[in-house]
Amino acid sequence: MHIFSIDVEDYYHVSNFDSIAPRESWGDWEQRVEGNTNRMLDLLDRKNVKSFCYVLGWVAERYPELVKRIAQDGHIVGSHTYWHRLVYQQGATALGIDLAMANDVLSKLSGQTIRHFRAPSFSITKQSSWAVSILRKHGIEHDSSVVPIRHDRYGIPDSPLDSYKLTCGTESICEHPVSVLPKGPLRIPIGGGGYFRIFPWWFTRWGLKQIEKSGRTIHFYIHPWEIDPDQPRGNGLSALSKFRHYRNLHRCYNRLERLFDTFSFGNLQLPETQGSYALSE
Numbered sequence: 001m002h003i004f005s006i007d008v009e010d011y012y013h014v015s016n017f018d019s020i021a022p023r024e025s026w027g028d029w030e031q032r033v034e035g036n037t038n039r040m041l042d043l044l045d046r047k048n049v050k051s052f053c054y055v056l057g058w059v060a061e062r063y064p065e066l067v068k069r070i071a072q073d074g075h076i077v078g079s080h081t082y083w084h085r086l087v088y089q090q091g092a093t094a095l096g097i098d099l100a101m102a103n104d105v106l107s108k109l110s111g112q113t114i115r116h117f118r119a120p121s122f123s124i125t126k127q128s129s130w131a132v133s134i135l136r137k138h139g140i141e142h143d144s145s146v147v148p149i150r151h152d153r154y155g156i157p158d159s160p161l162d163s164y165k166l167t168c169g170t171e172s173i174c175e176h177p178v179s180v181l182p183k184g185p186l187r188i189p190i191g192g193g194g195y196f197r198i199f200p201w202w203f204t205r206w207g208l209k210q211i212e213k214s215g216r217t218i219h220f221y222i223h224p225w226e227i228d229p230d231q232p233r234g235n236g237l238s239a240l241s242k243f244r245h246y247r248n249l250h251r252c253y254n255r256l257e258r259l260f261d262t263f264s265f266g267n268l269q270l271p272e273t274q275g276s277y278a279l280s281e
Helices: 023-028 033-047 057-062 064-072 092-110 131-137 194-198 201-213 239-246 249-262
Strands: 003-008 052-055 076-079 164-168 171-175 180-183 186-189 219-222 276-280
Touching: 003 033, 033 064, 033 249, 052 057, 052 064, 057 064, 057 092, 064 076, 064 092, 076 092, 092 131, 131 164, 131 171, 180 201, 194 239, 194 249, 201 249, 219 249
Parallel strands: 003 052, 003 219, 052 076, 164 276
Antiparallel strands: 164 171, 180 186
């Protein structure tokens, strides 16, 4: 069985919206995360898929029943921070406060100890190597924030493709990257999110089959807003941001159904780490 994960946040929480949706205005936007996440949870239940759910603390505090349902349905609750700030744009103190806020509300609502983390926009990079020690200080044992590709906002291109120990000085954490397909000199991001909507279904299926045939575990992720083609449009976004955010929203739910019918997802036992990668000495 392969690994499925969800970043539980609303459409205006994404980093592409930072310039038009400041945090003090979040309450003014149309709230759609509860309905979209429940729709996704219904699909997971119907397909018998268990998931890692990285929940934004801001969302959890406003929709406590949603977090309770995630836990009651047998999914693992992880932290997606409280305020969805890029890790490398803040310091250690700010991240520590944010993690404490998120972990407090998530653990109380879920009844789970929060041991899993995913940074907003996968923003643990070489710029934020210090984050490893902060995560460990706040009880995080498993991270899924490093993508082994080159990207304008995130990624460490030479990091391992499969689970490993991410180290910084004397501190280390188990790192579980979403799936990337190596093809010659290329590393193709095939593990979900916007790529799932941008790439045609046949290409995603082919890429994931290549990973499966190689004996590697598929790690796939999605956001609840990605199955919501009726979400309000954000005025003032760049052309690139609009493409990334809105491309094929109307196809995503049906593609998820096909994904679950094609591959076996639901493994909550993360792979053993093989080797290590040092962010700094």
